[in-house]
Amino acid sequence: MGRPPCYDEMGVKKGPWTPEEDKKLVEYIQRHGHGSWRNLPKNAGLNRCGKSCRLRWTNYLRPDVKRGKFSEDEEQIIIHLHSILGNKWSTISRRLPGRTDNEIKNYWNTHLKKKLLLMGVDPVTHAPRTDLDLLALLPVLLAAATGLGNSGSSRNDVRGLQSDPVHLVRLGVLQTLIQAMTSSPSNAAMNPLVSASLGFAQLNQQLVGLAPDLSAVAANPSGSSFQTGTKTESCSGIAVPVAFSSCAVPASPSTHPPISIPQESAPMDSPASIPFEDWHGLSLGESNADDMICWKDIIE
DNA sequence: AATGTAGTCAACCGCTGGCGG
DNA sequence: TCCGCCAGCGGTTGACTACAT
Numbered sequence: 001m002g003r004p005p006c007y008d009e010m011g012v013k014k015g016p017w018t019p020e021e022d023k024k025l026v027e028y029i030q031r032h033g034h035g036s037w038r039n040l041p042k043n044a045g046l047n048r049c050g051k052s053c054r055l056r057w058t059n060y061l062r063p064d065v066k067r068g069k070f071s072e073d074e075e076q077i078i079i080h081l082h083s084i085l086g087n088k089w090s091t092i093s094r095r096l097p098g099r100t101d102n103e104i105k106n107y108w109n110t111h112l113k114k115k116l117l118l119m120g121v122d123p124v125t126h127a128p129r130t131d132l133d134l135l136a137l138l139p140v141l142l143a144a145a146t147g148l149g150n151s152g153s154s155r156n157d158v159r160g161l162q163s164d165p166v167h168l169v170r171l172g173v174l175q176t177l178i179q180a181m182t183s184s185p186s187n188a189a190m191n192p193l194v195s196a197s198l199g200f201a202q203l204n205q206q207l208v209g210l211a212p213d214l215s216a217v218a219a220n221p222s223g224s225s226f227q228t229g230t231k232t233e234s235c236s237g238i239a240v241p242v243a244f245s246s247c248a249v250p251a252s253p254s255t256h257p258p259i260s261i262p263q264e265s266a267p268m269d270s271p272a273s274i275p276f277e278d279w280h281g282l283s284l285g286e287s288n289a290d291d292m293i294c295w296k297d298i299i300e
Numbered sequence: 301a302a303t304g305t306a307g308t309c310a311a312c313c314g315c316t317g318g319c320g321g
Numbered sequence: 322t323c324c325g326c327c328a329g330c331g332g333t334t335g336a337c338t339a340c341a342t
Contacts, residue, residue, distance in 0.1 A: 014312070016336080038327070054328075055311065090330060101330075106309050305341075312334070319327085 013047045017056055021046060025053055026061050059102045066098025070107055078104060079112060083126035 017025075028044035034057065037050035046053060059065070070078075074096055081092045089101035089108075096104065108123075116123040 016310075036327080051313090051328085052311075058329095059310075087331065102310075105331075110308055303342085305339100307339080308337085310334105310336090313332085314330105315332100316330080317328095319325105321324090321326105 011047065012049050012052075014052070017060075021048070022056070022061055025057060029057060029061075055102075059100045064098055065100060070099075070111075074099065075112065075115075078108065079116070079126075082108065082112075 024044050024046055028040065028046075032043070034040055034054070037054045040046075040050055040053050041048045044053075048056075077095055078092060081095060085091055087105075089105045093099050093101040093104050113123040116126075120128055122128070
């Protein structure tokens with residue numbers, strides 16, 4: 001809005017800060033406070049723009065900045081708040097004394113995102129990863145495949161299904177998933193779903209050559225074979241056994257500090273509009289009027 | 301030892317919203 | 322109401338480091 005950007009200012013230095021510059025900035029702020037960031041560089045004898053000074057101070061030089069590794073508790077708080085607030089890093093950082101928004105943002109992008117992915121949780125929506133839904137179908141598909149094999153389906157049927165590229169791709173994805181899981185024990189430790197699926201290693205062999213049979217079932221998920229002894233529910237438009245349904249997989253097995261925020265708190269356009277309700281025992285769907293009144297205060 | 305690749309994080313850039321004239 | 326200034330925010334970049342080949 002009319003204001004010239006930093007880089008238009010003549011001769012303003014950019015890039016990493018030197019110890020001398022840090023010293024000047026710290027000494028000036030300790031003596032005078034930062035006041036107007038725009039005027040600070042001139043007053044402090046720094047050849048930087050005010051924005052750069054503010055960033056350096058708030059993210060690095062401020063005495064109350066906590067440095068070093070994030071604790072397990074801090075991780076859980078970040079993940080939980082992100083599931084509610086989305087990428088509101090500054091809001092999240094207010095819940096973590098000594099941590100800056102920049103630090104949290106970096107930590108999220110470099111560590112927590114991957115961690116959630118390994119746990120089978122989409123880091124954007126905090127919902128279970130939909131690519132694992134296919135895995136959830138595995139027992140049912142195999143049961144149905146066995147049934148088809150036993151019923152003696154004709155070789156012509158098999159050949160016809162094998163020619164369907166969609167079905168073949170599905171089978172490929174399925175096999176890749178199983179191979180990845182069974183070859184990496186650390187994944188099992190991360191995710192109960194994956195852990196439970198380890199027994200599928202032996203089934204992998206069965207998959208080879210089963211593409212047509214499996215796909216036949218996938219194309220007709222409403223078949224009776226979905227009644228596998230457990231209650232079924234709809235997920236992504238396909239009925240799957242609850243025991244394997246990604247709709248029921250908790251994002252984290254750990255406990256969490258008592259931050260209670262109703263589901264309504266998530267903005268409609270927020271990437272985190274599907275917070276994990278079962279997480280940490282939150283009863284987000286049953287928020288009362290009091291919760292609705294104060295949730296924003298609680299966060300902010 | 302040299303080179304390539306991936307991970308990390310400080311710093312930058314552009315945008316937004318609050319505020320005052 | 323409009324306009325300009327300013328601080329703050331979130332996304333992105335790029336330098337640096339660690340690890341792999």
